[in-house]
Amino acid sequence: MVKTVDAIVIGGGIVGAMTAATLARRGLAVHLLERGAFGGAVSGGSLACINAHMNSLDELETLKWCGDAWAGLDDRLGHSFEYNRSGKITFILRQADVARAEAWIAAETPRGVAARLLTPAEVRDVEPGLTGPIVAATWHPEAATVNPFFAVRAMLADAADHGATMASHTAVDRILVQNGKVRGVATATGTVEAPHVVIAAGPWTADVAATAGVTLPIVPRKAQCLATTAQPPTILRVIGACESDGGIEAGYTQIQQARSGQILFNTVLSGGQGDPSGRNAVPEVDRRFVFDSIEMLMHLFPATRGIELMRSWVRYEAVTPDDRFVIGPAGPEGLLIAAGDGGTGFVRSPAIAEIIADRIEGRESHFRTDIYAPSRFDALVEP
Amino acid sequence: MAATVRLIVNGKAIDAPEGISVGALLHARNGAVLRQTQHGAPRGLFCGMGVCFDCLVKVDGRPNVRACMTLARDGMIVEIPA
Numbered sequence: 001m002v003k004t005v006d007a008i009v010i011g012g013g014i015v016g017a018m019t020a021a022t023l024a025r026r027g028l029a030v031h032l033l034e035r036g037a038f039g040g041a042v043s044g045g046s047l048a049c050i051n052a053h054m055n056s057l058d059e060l061e062t063l064k065w066c067g068d069a070w071a072g073l074d075d076r077l078g079h080s081f082e083y084n085r086s087g088k089i090t091f092i093l094r095q096a097d098v099a100r101a102e103a104w105i106a107a108e109t110p111r112g113v114a115a116r117l118l119t120p121a122e123v124r125d126v127e128p129g130l131t132g133p134i135v136a137a138t139w140h141p142e143a144a145t146v147n148p149f150f151a152v153r154a155m156l157a158d159a160a161d162h163g164a165t166m167a168s169h170t171a172v173d174r175i176l177v178q179n180g181k182v183r184g185v186a187t188a189t190g191t192v193e194a195p196h197v198v199i200a201a202g203p204w205t206a207d208v209a210a211t212a213g214v215t216l217p218i219v220p221r222k223a224q225c226l227a228t229t230a231q232p233p234t235i236l237r238v239i240g241a242c243e244s245d246g247g248i249e250a251g252y253t254q255i256q257q258a259r260s261g262q263i264l265f266n267t268v269l270s271g272g273q274g275d276p277s278g279r280n281a282v283p284e285v286d287r288r289f290v291f292d293s294i295e296m297l298m299h300l301f302p303a304t305r306g307i308e309l310m311r312s313w314v315r316y317e318a319v320t321p322d323d324r325f326v327i328g329p330a331g332p333e334g335l336l337i338a339a340g341d342g343g344t345g346f347v348r349s350p351a352i353a354e355i356i357a358d359r360i361e362g363r364e365s366h367f368r369t370d371i372y373a374p375s376r377f378d379a380l381v382e383p
Numbered sequence: 384m385a386a387t388v389r390l391i392v393n394g395k396a397i398d399a400p401e402g403i404s405v406g407a408l409l410h411a412r413n414g415a416v417l418r419q420t421q422h423g424a425p426r427g428l429f430c431g432m433g434v435c436f437d438c439l440v441k442v443d444g445r446p447n448v449r450a451c452m453t454l455a456r457d458g459m460i461v462e463i464p465a
């Protein structure tokens with residue numbers, strides 16, 4: 001017997017899990033298919049900071065809404081994913097970057113995202129261990145972190161509670177299209193039919209879309225992470241960098257201490273654009289990244305000297321030409337894309353799920369959706 | 384004969400030949416089981432080469448240091464987690 005549902009979600013990372021939960025909560029029959037283990041790809045390797053500050057002015061209202069949505073999920077789902085409103089400190093190492101930080105704050109404050117500039121002495125009040133030389137820092141008290149694996153599981157459990165079905169270790173081989181309309185998907189174990197198919201396959205999204213004849217300009221980018229052995233509370237906040245240039249000082253670098261006590265260090269190095277096959281391998285982190293990270297950590301937190309590094313990992317994030325998500329319809333009727341995270345898909349996932357659900361239900365979305373339209377790249381990908 | 388260093392292991396003074404790792408020292412003295420996990424499972428030197436992190440002890444107040452990768456030094460204070 002062929003299974004028939006209202007909507008199929010491809011990919012069991014945070015975007016797919018959140019989308020399935022949102023659709024199921026709205027009363028749709030949903031089936032989610034994941035090729036590997038739920039949360040086992042990019043989402044499980046994430047630092048999962050929920051942050052609106054210094055991220056994207058075009059998306060500021062959406063990001064702020066997402067911050068509230070995560071707090072609401074934490075309440076509603078019984079504090080099941082280590083939601084921790086730790087706040088975020090963005091350290092500044094060069095005088096020239098103070099003006100940049102001030103410009104962000106000036107643009108964000110009237111729109112309701114609270115951040116302010118701190119002197120090094122004030123930084124020590126919120127983060128006593130950050131005693132290394134810095135010029136200044138911004139402080140965004142509303143930023144939070146979640147445990148990425150637990151968050152994916154919590155959303156899947158919520159989806160199941162609302163009637164969704166799901167299968168891990170079940171890859172979608174291709175999307176079935178008939179008369180210009182999506183009909184369902186084919187897997188090794190059979191066919192599932194639905195009038196709506198959402199591709200939330202992270203850095204593999206372009207491959208899955210290609211089976212429906214859709215070309216998407218999504219490329220993988222290498223993100224790397226180090227973890228130390230468990231330590232007593234040493235770093236209380238999320239620590240980010242603000243420098244505009246590449247390298248370890250660039251805006252991407254993020255340091256935080258997990259509930260387990262491990263200190264995590266994450267960055268994307270310049271030139272981190274991975275070769276397309278990279279996302280399928282389990283490559284090692286770059287040697288330079290290890291040295292630079294340790295140096296930066298000890299520069300900021302001198303007390304971390306002597307702590308043992310325990311493990312490292314690499315994930316390939318999905319990046320679009322303008323570094324913004326692709327959310328919305330593409331190609332055959334009924335096909336929807338939700339991918340292209342640019343390295344900050346965790347925070348955005350509640351809004352992505354709402355936009356997709358609004359689209360499937362034919363409702364006007366209260367989010368700004370034009371900036372995510374897959375069609376913005378049509379000129380790029382068409383021969 | 385090699386020189387001797389004196390460590391404090393769980394509050395007791397222990398003499399060891401210079402150049403031995405804390406892991407090897409504890410293995411020789413205490414046998415294979417070095418510590419217990421939170422859930423009571425035995426752990427000791429497993430890989431002996433810094434990879435598995437099964438041999439974690441506290442050294443001079445610093446938690447979760449690999450015993451197998453740490454040279455015994457004179458005056459070093461080692462605590463084996465309970």
Ligand SMILES: Cc1cc2nc3c(=O)[nH]c(=O)nc-3n(C[C@H](O)[C@H](O)[C@H](O)COP(=O)(O)OP(=O)(O)OC[C@H]3O[C@@H](n4cnc5c(N)ncnc54)[C@H](O)[C@@H]3O)c2cc1C
Pocket residue numbers: 010011012013014015016033034035036037038039040041042043044045046047048049050170171172173200201202203204205208223224225254266315316317338339340341342343344345346347348
């Ligand atoms: C080190 C690191 C730190 C990060 N820090 C943050 C942060 O602080 N804040 C933040 O907001 N974001 C952060 N991110 C980014 C964030 O983690 C990602 O944007 C997000 O996890 C992407 O989720 P996803 O569901 O799109 O992708 P994934 O988690 O990769 O999920 C896609 C899933 O699709 C599956 N799939 C692929 N092909 C198929 C197929 N044919 N059939 C079935 N399933 C398929 C894959 O197996 C995978 O599980 C970080 C990322 C990394 C790597």
Ligand code: FES
Pocket residue numbers: 406427428429430431432433434435436437438449450451452
């Ligand atoms: S025994 Fe494996 S790390 Fe020490």
